[in-house]
Amino acid sequence: MAQRSDRIVVGLDGSAASRAALAFALHDAARRGGAVDVVAAFEIPGYWDALYRALPPEDGPSLAEARDAVRKEVEAVVADVRGSLVDEMPQLPPVTVTAVGGSAADALLQAARTADLLVVGSRGRGGFTSMLLGSVSLQCVLHATCPVTVVHTPAEDVTEQAVEQSAPALG
Secondary structure, eight states: OOOOOOOOOOOOOOOHHHHHHHHHHHHHHHHHHHHHHHHHHEOOOOOHHHHHSSSOGGGGGOOOHHHHHHHHHHHHHHHHHHHHHHHSSSSOOOOEEEEESSSSHHHHHHHHGOOEEEEEEEEEESSSSSSOOOOOHHHHHHHHHEEEEEOOOOOHHHHHHHHHHHHOOOO
């Protein structure tokens, strides 16, 4: 079994739920005296991968350029979320950002193998907004080797209460 560290892995895709997950992870890492590793995954369809290898670098972005662009975008989101917490958390924990090509669930599960906690938003940018738990968060809950916290945004909490109240009573 892999040795644990004082670190929290959090998935970030820029959605409201992932921003809430990052805020939760920052609070928890500060409480634990740990660090936060932000992981942003981006899908690379197989034909893009072949195209990257076939084209000379001047004809299109390289995989490294795509990874750097995603990392910079995510670093901006991290800075925004950290900035919103400065007043309530004067000592913010250290944060590292990694962009990984491939499936989000796979990237998060791999990164969390030696983490104390994996934090994900309940839904990301996926198209099924009616789902109360997204496919990435579900995969993480089912397959992570460390504890997983699924964070909902306040708007999702209201939606869930409305669903629960409108559901017919059983029994």
